[in-house]
């Protein structure tokens with residue numbers, strides 16, 4: 001089968017012929033129609049991720065049709081599915097197993113291939129209102145956003161929410177979910193175009209984090225926030241603590257800008273802030289997220305679709321942070 005392969009650290013993706021995967025007793029083989037990128041895939045290519053292994057076919061997100069399954073799971077064959085990329089979450093819904101947890105696409109080969117092997121327990125029926133491209137965009141970023149804003153922050157209708165870096169895949173889902181749940185949502189971005197898009201989608205306010213005085217501007221617009229959702233980290237976290245209402249929740253799901261060089265602890269304890277960490281989601285989060293997407297007929301925003309042969313261009317597009325929404329790679333033309 002054809003697959004996109006990273007042969008070694010810092011190597012461009014290559015289209016290679018590799019053997020098709022074989023299903024074990026509790027596995028399914030999915031013919032992948034579309035896959036989608038996450039920042040993780042680019043970091044794996046750059047050698048900046050834990051547990052690296054090359055050669056690897058990356059890709060945590062995929063949609064397609066089940067073409068094979070272990071003997072007791074054959075009822076899945078022919079069904080249109082998305083894949084929950086959180087393999088082996090473990091027994092505790094509060095956190096993923098420190099020993100067994102794996103994300104599809106490293107160390108196991110991922111979705112940027114014609115076929116992928118996954119545990120049957122990670123299959124979820126594709127929401128009927130989504131195309132294969134839209135469905136592929138949903139899983140990893142969708143479940144991360146869901147857990148951050150619903151399971152961890154426990155969003156309630158009418159609350160004021162700040163979502164930073166709205167161009168990001170997770171941020172955009174958090175935005176769509178918060179709007180659908182009746183929140184008043186504010187966003188930041190380094191791009192005026194992305195700010196304008198967020199306003200057109202229903203943001204109550206939007207500011208450019210590259211502009212001098214943006215913290216004061218945002219305070220002027222919103223007053224403060226009941227919930228802050230951030231994946232950027234870096235020294236900007238102190239601004240977020242500054243903008244948070246006393247007693248509010250601040251959720252971190254990533255650190256694109258790295259660790260802060262200092263944290264102003266006084267802002268955290270004096271304002272009685274609840275600082276929450278969040279990573280991907282457990283199987284119940286994934287099912288609840290998918291059900292919410294169906295109920296509210298939410299459509300993932302697909303920024304650009306690349307053919308398999310241009311996989312490397314898709315990775316460079318993400319690396320340049322040009323996107324608004326998810327970057328999709330179409331694997332099967334006949335979908």
Ligand SMILES: NC(=O)c1ccc[n+]([C@@H]2O[C@H](COP(=O)([O-])OP(=O)(O)OC[C@H]3O[C@@H](n4cnc5c(N)ncnc54)[C@H](OP(=O)(O)O)[C@@H]3O)[C@@H](O)[C@H]2O)c1
Nearest residue numbers: 039165166167168169170189190231232254255256279280
């Ligand atoms: N814990 C988890 O389970 C989990 C899951 C998925 C992702 N993550 C992490 O979350 C982060 C985002 O992932 P992603 O896949 O959504 O990446 P992405 O789609 O590449 O988004 C990255 C975004 O970060 C934003 N950004 C850059 N500098 C910023 C700043 N100073 N302030 C605010 N935003 C800034 C940019 O937004 P603008 O273009 O709007 O400026 C950019 O589009 C990554 O660090 C990733 O590793 C964690």
